[in-house]
Amino acid sequence: MCGIVGYVGKRDATPFLLDGLTALEYRGYDSAGIYVAGAGCLKRAGKVAELRKAVPKGFHGTAGIAHTRWATHGAPTEANAHPHADSTETVWLVHNGIIENYNDIKSRFLKKGVTFRSDTDTEVLAELIGSYHTSLPLEKAVAKALGEVRGTYGLAVMSVKEPGKIVAARLGSPLMLGIGTDAYYIASDATPVLKHTREVAYLDDGEMAVVTEAGYSIHTLGLEPVSKKTETLEWDVEAIQKKGFEHFMLKEMMEIPETIENTLRGRLLPDIGSVNLGGLRDTLPQLAKIKRIIITACGSASYAGRIGELLMEEFAGIPVEVEIASELRYRRHTANERDTALIAISQSGETLDTLEAIKEAKRHGMLTLGIVNVVGSTIARETDAGVYNHAGPEISVASTKAFISQLVVLAMIAILLGRNDGLSASEGMRLVKELKRLPALARKMLDKRGEIEKVAKKYAGMRDAYFLGRKWQCPVAYEGAIKLKEISYVHAEGYGAGEMKHGPIALIDKDFVTVVLAPKDSMYEKTRANIEETRARGGKIIAVTTEGNESDLEKIADDVITVPAAHEALLPILTTIPLQLFAYYVAKERELPIDQPRNLAKSVTVE
Ligand code: AGP
Secondary structure, eight states: OOEEEEEEESSOHHHHHHHHHHHHGGGOOSEEEEEETTTEEEEEESOHHHHHHHOOTTOOOSEEEEEEEOOSSSOSSTTTSSOEEOTTSOEEEEEEEEETTHHHHHHHHHHTTOOOSSSOHHHHHHHHHHHHHTTSOHHHHHHHHHTTOOEEEEEEEEETTEEEEEEEEEEBSOOEEEEOSSEEEEESSSTTTTTTOSEEEEOOTTEEEEEETTEEEEEETTOOBOOOOOEEOOOOGGGGSOTTOSOHHHHHHHTHHHHHHHHHTTTEETTTTEEOOGGGGGGHHHHHTOOEEEEEEOHHHHHHHHHHHHHHHHHHOOOEEEEEHHHHTTSOOOSOOTTEEEEEEESSSOOHHHHHHHHHHHHTTOEEEEEESSTTOHHHHHSSEEEEOOOOOOOSSSOSHHHHHHHHHHHHHHHHHHHTTTOOHHHHHHHHHHHHHHHHHHHHHHTTHHHHHHHHHHHTTOSEEEEEEOGGGHHHHHHHHHHHHHHHOOEEEEEEGGGGGGTGGGGOOTTOEEEEEOOSSTTHHHHHHHHHHHHHTTOEEEEEEETTOHHHHHTTOSEEEEEOOOOTTTHHHHHHHHHHHHHHHHHHHTTOOTTSOTTOOSSOOOO
16 A cells, blocks of 8 residues: 655656656556655645656755555545645654554644644644654654554654655564665665665664665664664566556556476475475474465455465365455464464565454464565565565565465465375375476466457446356465456356355346356366356356367357366466456456556555
8 A cells, every 4th residue: 555755866756756656556546746856835635646646846855755555534635635744844654554542642732723634544644743843853753643542553744944865664564674885775676676776674663764865774763773783675677667568457467477487496306205394494383283274365366365275185084164354353263373374475475454364373473474575575474484486576566466466375385285295205206397388378278368358348348247266276266366456347257166156146137247267177078067057047147168079068158258178276376367367358348447446455454
């Protein structure tokens, strides 16, 4: 949610701030604003492009902050856009997060006659900091104010009285510092910084950075110094550019084969039918004693988790439960869960619900593991151990290659656990061999994108869609539905195909489109019967099946899409691809803003 950038250095801050906002726009894009010391503040409702157009000539300075917003408190108007100032316009700040007790603080100031110009919680925080800054230096005023607020924040604060200084603070919302040769950069994540420096320091919760052109220091909110090692960014700049593709989503889908290769690289042990996951090595003795696994995540990542559940039950024989993080964090755990491992899945590594579910699991003694794409992210650091996806940056709001890489990691974890618990060497070898085939099969699948585009164009005007699948394909159906919903705004629902007769089938009519995942696997006959039932009610059917089986389904489906045959447990990795492409081409045909769909943000750091 919301992207923050800051710059202090020898050069002009404005180009970095505007480019930085563009790079972070996937985090929120309903309004944007910039404050540059000496030049002033400018905000616009809408995308960063609107702000960029509005920046006048001469809007220069060597220090500044900027923000792209995903609205929480207050509509996405210019008045509610960040930066916000206190009533004397001395303190300026940008904020990612929520100040939960802002109403109490606001009433205090309203009683004193302060007038607020926005509906935001952030303006209240600016006022609070401003009230202390009358007598305290900026960092002390920020620290004192933060001592009074409840909620989450990634903050960057400036003052007219100390124009070359930025105070940045973090609690629950990501923030990092880029250390350049003649400049310091502040950002919600690495994407804006990559072009300028690879040396970064990630702020942890409860930490504050004081940054000037002369250097930086990191403190606790109690202003105790913190010594922090810097880290080196590994992603390259090309990875965050579109490289000629019309949308990041298409580029990222086209990167799926390479992503699978990267996720598997160095991890397969074909000779013994197992895998080597370095990030889990130290926890192997503990993992061997685990009696139960809970997988938690949000949205698409939770559907990956559902496939993980099947993989681990099938190959490792461990009972697995999947719960979305926003529910898990409020469920009752028993006092001692030392026999339980929690696997948290998150592309961004910053999703607040997932993070809170991890913290709750830790409180109850669970071993916590992360499947995370963004290296150094909060979830990667908060979990006891984990496996990185190595999918590279994913910019489009709709998760594609990261989802696929999550499935690959889950399959590897299932093999690892299985080989400790009954999975035979020959079955392990077979699975490892099948995993190795996946990049080529995914490439073959992507080569069929022209066919999928044709089908998508045919149905682009649809009002509703169901996605159905059984066993391995049931979570793929959930994923197909969320993908279509989020980028093409078509009402879509995913179901286990057997559920149709318990209610959903009532909606089927001639305008209702049903996408059925019917590969030739152990569930095929039953799924085929569900196609017949839907067909009998006049619904339109798009069937996804394995190559060679198309003639059987052409008789009962309106359109058939084929995927290469593979081990049925790994087939979700392939059947997901046509659904991602389908959603993409439907959205394209509907001329929608594919990479930045309305109301959504890539990284959801609010509850
Ligand atoms: C994916 O297409 C979605 N935009 C969304 O459901 C996403 O998977 C979810 O918000 C979880 O994000 P995370 O993986 O970064 O934790």
